[in-house]
Amino acid sequence: MKRLQICIDVASALEFLHGGDVTLKKVVHRNIKSHSILLNDDWDAKISNFELSSLDSLHQDMKHINDDAYLDPQYKQGFLTEKSDIYAFGVVLFEILCGRLTWVEGREDTGQSLGHLAKHYYKQGKHDEMVFADIKEQIVPQSLATFVDIAFQCLHDDDYKRPKASDVVIQLKKALEVQEDFEIWESKLPRDYKEIMSLSEAPDIYHTETKKDIYIRSYPVESSFQRRKW
Template sequence: MSHGSQEILLKKLKISLKDIESATENFSEKNCVGSGELWKAYKGELPLRTTIFAKRWNNNFGQADHQFRTEFNILFKRQHKNVISLLGYCYEMDEKIIVFEHMSRGSLDTYLKDANLTWMKRIEICIDIASGLEFLHFDVAMQKNVVHRDIKSASILLDDDWKAKISNFQPSSLDLLHQDVEHVSGKAYTAFGYLDPHHKQGFLTKSSDIYSIGVVLFEILCRRLAWAEDCKDHAESLGPLAKRFYEERKLDEIVFEGIKEQLGPESLSIYAGIAYQCLHDESEERPTARELVIQLKKALDVQKDYEIWETQLPEDYKEIIQMSKDPEISSTTNRMDIYDILSKGILIQEDKVWFSLGSNGERNKMVSASEFSYENHQSRKWRSVPESRSSLLLCVCF
């Protein structure tokens, strides 16, 4: 974006203090929907606009101006479907306010214990978070990366459709494309349960963000916050706890009971495995955000396969596969593919019997005309077969 274009856009984004005061009812406490060390956020309604979220910085702290500028500059130049959208700003009469799109469901931390948030939906939220982080970590177009430095479930906002977006960029930092570290103060993180315990003194990196998102993944799986009220130090927080249970093969003991019955074994294995890797002591052994997205999408795919296509297959489909001499189906593990193959038909019992699965779930068994008995044929249902390997095969529906 050219300098001239930036100037034009800045003018369009400017919102008067009067309009924001009117929208938030003069920053009424009843409209306050969140706060941080240096700011408060308010819900409001702007004329001719949708509901907004206004973050107002406290001018009594010198660091407020730096945080305001950091968050604004990051969001002004970066738009992504999984990063909170900038709607405007106000910088007048010593007021520093950023206006965002309003995310109707609020922050993720309030839904961890919600049994209505299914396992499938939880994985989709994780993919959204990881995709947003991937964009921030590898913004080639801007020639700079963003280290968020405050990834936590309270920083993840959800809309009506449960789409997740990363917010709270005030403690974030920019580094050059080929740099990995950025000096930070000890107050960079406000929730220590998410803080990478192995970061270099005074430095946080992209791998520190990965550690934090690993903690969030376990929060979503175990329905508990990273830092419980009775935590005395980091060793008692969720990250080390989940890591220990995973290594001892006892993770099932802390998985959220409300979603246990939904968990596909393969999906859980992939999900828990990549979450565990995020917490690795050695930062270079942790996955990148891109690798995290790939593995989470894989976990979602196998969960869909488990939930949707497992129910479409006959209960004894594994036995049918074992009876088949077809190497194609014997080597297939994806249930959707198995359903597709069975729908087209397979040969079983040493190539003498043809089995297929009808579109309505009925089991079709085809035998040669010479083997077919016409006794009681009136009690059997006949169907035409669009695809068969022999014109001499007759279809009998059982």
């Protein structure tokens, strides 16, 4: 859940830079990488390294980073747009999911970048094999699927098919909600809650409810206190 929250923090910052605040001009960061993301003592994420940023998709000589694995494959003639930021962030999302930097072999002149490898695994339906071992058993399948789907969309070769930062925020929050529902609320339900629900007069109503909703329905008095607490 902490990794998901970090991803949401960064996506929200990109949404703000790309015009989420109508009172500000659009800012293209143009250097989104894992080392451009800072964490404070509370693990809140912030974006740094604005040296290459601009208020528009201006031309800039960036030949020195042409082979950068974070770089938009449609980068031409020095133009990087907000969708280039989205591509780079897609690479970062897979880094966080896989627990490793983008260059698999540890060198930029050998091996295959994580972005390209992630797209290959995704198309093969094997993205679960890339998940960082220490969190693999913790992730709810639906949360993983939501996360990977939006991360893959960020890496689309055609920039106009990539999502906006605001869309990324929405999907990452959905992934977090599913994960929270499992980690926080399912643990509060009795172990045999599925069997109990199957004996209900209308068991089908539970199929579309979250674990939190089921808990509130089952323990209305206690859950009222929990809602105030949360």
